[in-house]
Amino acid sequence: MDKKDIQNLGERTKAVHAGEFPDPATNASAPNIVMSTTFVVDADTGFSVEGMDETDTWVYTRWGNPTIRQLEEKLSALEGAETAVAFASGMGAITALLFHLLRAGDHAVVSDVAYAALSEITNELIPELGVEITKVDTSDTAAVEAAIRANTKLVYVETPCNPILRLTDIVAVATVAHRAGAKLAVDSTFATPMATRPLLLGADFVIHSLTKYLCGHGDALGGVLLGNANDLALLRRQTAVRLGGTISPFNAWLIIRGLATLPLRMRVHQENALKIASYLEQNSAIKRVIYPGLSSHPQHELAKRQMNNFSGIITFQVNDRRSVKKIAERLEIIHYAVSLGHHRSLIFYLDSGDLLKTSFKFATSRQYDSWNIFAGEGIFRFSAGLEDAEDLIADLEQALDV
Secondary structure: OOHHHHHOOOHHHHHHHOOOOOOOOOOOOOOOOOOOOEOOOOOOOOOOHHHOOOOOOOOEOOOOOHHHHHHHHHHHHHHOOOEEEEEOOHHHHHHHHHHHHOOOOOEEEEEOOOOHHHHHHHHOHHHHOOOEEEEEOOOOHHHHHHHOOOOEEEEEEEOOOOOOOOOOOHHHHHHHHHHOOOEEEEEOOOOOOOOOOHHHHOOOEEEEEOOOOOOOOOOOOOEEEEEOHHHHHHHHHHHHHHHOOOOOHHHHHHHHHHHOOHHHHHHHHHHHHHHHHHHHHOOOOEEEEEOOOOOOOOOHHHHHHHOOOOOOEEEEEEOOHHHHHHHHHHOOOOEEOOOOOOOOOEEEEEEHHHHHHHOOOOOOHHHHHHHHHHHOOEEEEEEOOOOOHHHHHHHHHHHHOO
C-alpha cells in the first residue's frame, strides 16, 4: 500500500499498518528488527553521505536502516508529514534542527517555557555560538511579532508547553513567522498527532519525544523531526547523519510496536485525565488545577479549537507546600518519577524557585505573571496512565489526606 492510500485510511488503521509490510523473505506479519550496522553493497557505492539519496540502498545504519525507516514512515502517516527523521532522543531531534537552521548572526524566537533541556541549550550553548535568542511567551502572538527581527530564521514553540500546559495558537504564530520569512517549529510531544497536527496548521517542522506517548510504555528513548521532504532530506545528510544521534533499530522497533495502540491509548489517557482533573478541582487540599480539557483552563477555547484530544497531563498546585514530600511518599499506585506518557501513571513535583534558577529566564514582569498564573510557587505534574480512573483517584485521595 503506497503513502497516498495510507493517508486515506482512519487513524487506528494508520497506526497499525503504516510503514509495515510482510517480510518478503519469510512472509512474517510483524515487522522484523534489522540490527545490522552495515550492509553488503555494490562495488560502485560511494563512501560519503554527501551523495546519498533518500531512495538509495542501505549502506550503514547511521545513514539509514530498514527498521528505522519503517518507524519514520508510520510517524509520517500519523502526523500527515511528507517525511520524518528519527533520532536517539527528543533532544537529538531538537539539536539537529537548531544546528541545521541557525548560524552565527542569525536570530531565533523561542518559547520562554518549554522542555527544560531545550530551554537550557538556548540559554547557553546556542547563544555562545553567535546566535541571538529571544525568549517570549508564545501564547501572546503580539509578543512573538514584536520579537521578530530582520535576521530571524526560526520561531520555536511548544504547545501544550512543558510543564505548565500553556497553549500557543499555531495558526496565528505561523502567520507571523512566515510573514517575516522565518520557519516555525512546534514541539507537539504533549499533544501527539491524535490531538494536533501542526503541519496542517502552518508549521514547517514538528518535533516529538518518542520516549513519551508515542512509545507509550516507558521502555525506549527516541525522538523525531517531521516536515517536508526537501527540508528533511537536506537535514538528514548535513546534520542528522553527521551529529550521529541515530536511534537504535531495537528502540525503533519498540516504538513501532507502541504506536499501533496510540489512538486507543490517547482516548483512555484523556478520559482518565478529565476525571482526575475534575476530582482535583473539588479537593480542598488543591489550590489550582490546570488541564486543557477543563473550562477553567485560561485557554480552554483555544484548546477546543486546536486539539482533538486534551491528552493526559494535568498540573496542580497544593495549598500547603509543606505537604509535598508526604504526598510523594504516600502514593501507592502512582509512581513518583519523571517523564510522562507511559501506560502507568507518573507524578513529579516541580518547584518554581528551582526552575527559574536553572531553566527559564524571563525578561519581563509579564512573563513572570504568566508563569505564576499557571505554576504559582510550584506544581505537581501528573501523567495519567491507563489504570482505572477510580483507583488513581483513590490513591490521590489517600495521599492528599495529609
